Amino acid sequence: MRLPLAKLKAILRYFGTYTDQRFLGKTKLMKLFYFLDFTHVKKHGCPVTYDQYVNLEHGPIPSTILNLVNGAIEDIDNSILSDTVTFEEAGLGMIRMRPLRDFTDKDKDYFTPTEFQVLESVCRRFGDKNTKFIEDASHKEAPWKTTGLLDNIPYTRAVLDSDCLVDEDEIKMAVEL
Secondary structure (H helix, E strand, O other): OOOHHHHHHHHHHHHHOOOOHHHHHHHHHHHHHHHHHHHHHHHHHHOOOOOOEEEEEEEEEHHHHHHHHHHHHHHHOOOOOOOOOEEEEEOOOOEEEEEEEOHHHHHHHHOOHOOOHHHHHHHHHHOOOOOHHHHHHOOOOOHOOOOOOOOOHHHHHHHHHOOOOOOOHHHHHHHHO
């Protein structure tokens, strides 16, 4: 993952500020990252986080980000995310994320204009939706459908979706840089 920690924290704040927190559990959070990265890939040829995605039963997950979130859930005081988010049991096995402060204009400076546009569009699309809705949406995407359980999901699989505006070579070049 080539994402600066400050930018990751800004993304977490954005998701926490602009999605309905009643539905912002760990599973939905992972799918928001998926749609952020793969929507940006489809429109602009490169991901935002560059994290490695893995195919799991409930949809694609960013492996490094998931490990950081799991670490924060297990021991927030010793987590590198301790100044950004908190996690709480929300019933029915849901672990809800809450930002410690809202997203600000200063946080916006971490993003390119296209990254911020996609971040906004992902939250508009899924902000008020529950986990099942976003999970089902991720299961309709070619990157998840064309890989097996526990397989890595290459960003180049985005070209298999009809809404992809770039070609495979553009994605390969961006990811390999």
